[in-house]
Amino acid sequence: MKKDKLFFQIIKKIFEGHHKELRILILCETILTAISYAIVSGYQMFSNGHSSEYFMQEDGISKSFLSAGTILLFCGIILIITVLISYLGKRIPEYVFLQRMGISKKDLKTMVLYEAAISYLVSIIAGFFVGKILTEGLKILMVRALHINFKLGRVAFFTYPSICILILFIYGLSFLLVRELQSDFLIITNMNETARIEKLEGKFRVPKIMIGIILCIYSVYAYSKIYHYESAYLIIAFFAGLYLSLRNIFSIFLERIKHKKQKKYYKNLLMNHRFYYRMNTVSRYILFFSLMSFLSCFYFGIQFIGTINAEKAESLYPYDFMCIADKSDDKLFEKIKEKYHATLIEYPMVRVANADKTEHLEGRGEIIIQGQQIGISESTYYKLKKAVDPSYKKKSLNLDKAGKRIYVVHQQDRATKAQPVDWYYNKKTPTLHIGLPCEHCDYADHETTYEKKIVAGEEISSLTGCYSTPKCENLIVFSDEYFKKAQNEWKDTEVLTGFKLSRYKAMYGDDGEPYIVEGPTKLVFIQTDKKYIDQIDKELESKEEKHKYIGNYDSTVKFHYSSKTAITDMKTERAVKSMICVYIIVTLSMLNWIMLYAMNEMEKKEKAECEKFLISMGMDRKERKKMNKREWYIYWIVPTIILIISSVLFMRDTMIARMYPNDIRKICELQEAAVIAVWIVINGIYFWIMNRKARRRIENYDK
Numbered sequence: 001m002k003k004d005k006l007f008f009q010i011i012k013k014i015f016e017g018h019h020k021e022l023r024i025l026i027l028c029e030t031i032l033t034a035i036s037y038a039i040v041s042g043y044q045m046f047s048n049g050h051s052s053e054y055f056m057q058e059d060g061i062s063k064s065f066l067s068a069g070t071i072l073l074f075c076g077i078i079l080i081i082t083v084l085i086s087y088l089g090k091r092i093p094e095y096v097f098l099q100r101m102g103i104s105k106k107d108l109k110t111m112v113l114y115e116a117a118i119s120y121l122v123s124i125i126a127g128f129f130v131g132k133i134l135t136e137g138l139k140i141l142m143v144r145a146l147h148i149n150f151k152l153g154r155v156a157f158f159t160y161p162s163i164c165i166l167i168l169f170i171y172g173l174s175f176l177l178v179r180e181l182q183s184d185f186l187i188i189t190n191m192n193e194t195a196r197i198e199k200l201e202g203k204f205r206v207p208k209i210m211i212g213i214i215l216c217i218y219s220v221y222a223y224s225k226i227y228h229y230e231s232a233y234l235i236i237a238f239f240a241g242l243y244l245s246l247r248n249i250f251s252i253f254l255e256r257i258k259h260k261k262q263k264k265y266y267k268n269l270l271m272n273h274r275f276y277y278r279m280n281t282v283s284r285y286i287l288f289f290s291l292m293s294f295l296s297c298f299y300f301g302i303q304f305i306g307t308i309n310a311e312k313a314e315s316l317y318p319y320d321f322m323c324i325a326d327k328s329d330d331k332l333f334e335k336i337k338e339k340y341h342a343t344l345i346e347y348p349m350v351r352v353a354n355a356d357k358t359e360h361l362e363g364r365g366e367i368i369i370q371g372q373q374i375g376i377s378e379s380t381y382y383k384l385k386k387a388v389d390p391s392y393k394k395k396s397l398n399l400d401k402a403g404k405r406i407y408v409v410h411q412q413d414r415a416t417k418a419q420p421v422d423w424y425y426n427k428k429t430p431t432l433h434i435g436l437p438c439e440h441c442d443y444a445d446h447e448t449t450y451e452k453k454i455v456a457g458e459e460i461s462s463l464t465g466c467y468s469t470p471k472c473e474n475l476i477v478f479s480d481e482y483f484k485k486a487q488n489e490w491k492d493t494e495v496l497t498g499f500k501l502s503r504y505k506a507m508y509g510d511d512g513e514p515y516i517v518e519g520p521t522k523l524v525f526i527q528t529d530k531k532y533i534d535q536i537d538k539e540l541e542s543k544e545e546k547h548k549y550i551g552n553y554d555s556t557v558k559f560h561y562s563s564k565t566a567i568t569d570m571k572t573e574r575a576v577k578s579m580i581c582v583y584i585i586v587t588l589s590m591l592n593w594i595m596l597y598a599m600n601e602m603e604k605k606e607k608a609e610c611e612k613f614l615i616s617m618g619m620d621r622k623e624r625k626k627m628n629k630r631e632w633y634i635y636w637i638v639p640t641i642i643l644i645i646s647s648v649l650f651m652r653d654t655m656i657a658r659m660y661p662n663d664i665r666k667i668c669e670l671q672e673a674a675v676i677a678v679w680i681v682i683n684g685i686y687f688w689i690m691n692r693k694a695r696r697r698i699e700n701y702d703k
Contacts, residue, residue, distance in 0.1 A: 077173070082598075301581075340528050354373060355370060371471050494515060
């Protein structure tokens with residue numbers, strides 16, 4: 001019992017000795033827990049208030065919550081890893097000291113487990129508390145400030161244990177990564193943490209530089225292509241390439257000075273020692289601050305700017321209703337026309353299925369969900385275009401009679417990211433099928449009716465209305481000659497397998513009866529007086545069940561679409577998206593500043609020891625102050641330069657991919673420049689305050 005009491009007294013003393021470092025670690029874990037809880041609970045709350053199953057698709061509000069959560073978790077993991085490296089840099093020498101004093105490995109492991117468990121439990125409790133506050137704040141902003149009046153769902157009980165497991169997993173993953181990174185430090189056998197030396201040299205530096213440059217160039221080039229859908233992976237690749245190239249270029253440069261220009265090396269050693277012997281630490285901090293700046297100012301900044309500069313929702317819906325109809329609906333339309341004095345406009349169409357409508361890669365056993373688009377003729381395209389833009393002048397779309405070349409109209413607003421019409425592997429050449437989706441088709445079959453098409457041209461606009469999701473109900477334009485052929489394709493196609501009838505009979509013989517369905521044949525637009533809209537909606541809804549051609553394949557693809565509902569959904573989505581972007585920008589800014597504070601706290605002892613050494617070497621106060629400023633402001637100057645250059649490059653790419661007109665492009669560029677300028681100034685002020693505080697503390701350390 002006495003032994004246990006003494007053991008816990010030692011643990012208590014160690015905690016008291018390192019309470020500031022532990023406090024920073026707990027703070028970072030708390031932030032990660034709070035962010036995770038706020039994102040998941042927000043997703044669950046708002047899923048109850050959005051229309052139909054649209055919320056649960058890969059677009060809209062749910063996508064905003066999930067993509068935001070992914071980015072924040074990624075940044076949180078980087079934050080914890082970086083802080084954990086610094087924290088263990090302080091603690092490992094003490095563990096070594098305790099071992100030399102005779103403590104057993106078992107007791108040392110117990111001590112480390114207690115330390116980890118206490119920090120984990122405190123951060124989980126505090127994280128849920130802070131996360132609850134963040135969620136309530138988000139709820140107030142969404143419901144009251146934005147006047148979005150809808151019922152919020154409850155946070156499920158499983159959210160709490162799920163987040164606990166997630167944080168434990170991240171905590172364990174971070175610790176494992178830190179153990180891998182220990183090879184960069186010579187700290188295991190050093191009693192004094194300040195004796196740590198990081199290797200300047202590295203293996204395969206020239207190949208790493210080449211790989212880094214290639215990654216940067218490819219990322220910038222690929223981001224401008226619509227079929228790369230503004231992928232976050234390209235952003236990650238760009239910064240990975242930037243880290244590989246710059247870190248190794250500077251190491252070669254510094255090593256050359258060290259070995260070939262020794263006079264210059266020794267002359268500036270006191271001023272530059274941190275860059276020679278803390279190269280990895282400096283590089284990682286610069287990478288973190290650069291990434292935080294870019295995500296805050298550009299990645300989420302451009303989403304916010306795109307949303308506030310988007311078209312008015314009402315202007316995207318030229319008709320009150322759009323119906324994907326067939327011949328059996330003629331009586332209903334006649335009834336609506338006579339009873340409600342509605343104007344009906346009809347155009348011929350065919351259903352076009354694309355191989356994959358989801359962004360993610362399906363796992364083993366997971367079914368690929370196919371998209372459903374609207375196939376029209378070139379003549380119909382010109383009529384639709386003229387209807388929304390009377391000044392439009394007819395121009396060739398460069399389509400062919402064989403139907404290999406198509407023209408795509410992506411029906412979405414400016415707030416939506418650029419994206420391809422099909423997500424199956426090579427997104428540059430969409431895999432399309434004339435007819436309804438074939439549930440049992442094999443895309444790898446060389447005789448499949450799913451064929452690669454060449455995109456002869458494309459535009460982003462709304463000719464019929466931005467219904468369903470941005471991944472469905474887009475317009476696929478064929479030449480007039482091929483469209484006539486496409487209208488009869490259903491007669492010779494088995495709808496479940498996608499086989500031609502001759503092949504189906506050859507494979508199944510008399511045992512199988514081919515299932516043939518024509519599908520929708522015409523686009524019907526309805527315009528009426530506002531007082532009849534709800535009544536017509538009910539009439540059309542009553543026919544919805546009869547238009548489930550092959551069961552309920554995709555609940556977002558319907559027989560009829562109401563512009564009134566779609567406009568409400570779009571306004572809700574934009575409001576939520578704007579708030580989430582602002583919320584994330586503020587959160588990332590706080591993460592950036594917390595990292596700066598953590599870095600300052602973790603290095604204060606080392607800085608104080610360095611200050612004493614420089615005084616003993618005869619360096620005057622002015623030179624020491626200049627050296628500290630240089631070491632400190634490099635974390636502001638270099639990320640700022642990277643932010644400006646990367647934002648210019650990716651801003652250009654985004655404008656090209658989203659096909660913004662020149663006037664809107666100029667507005668967005670000016671607003672983005674303003675966001676970056678404000679960020680640089682605010683960040684600079686914070687750096688200045690922290691520098692003054694750190695400098696004052698270093699000078700008063702001995703006192």
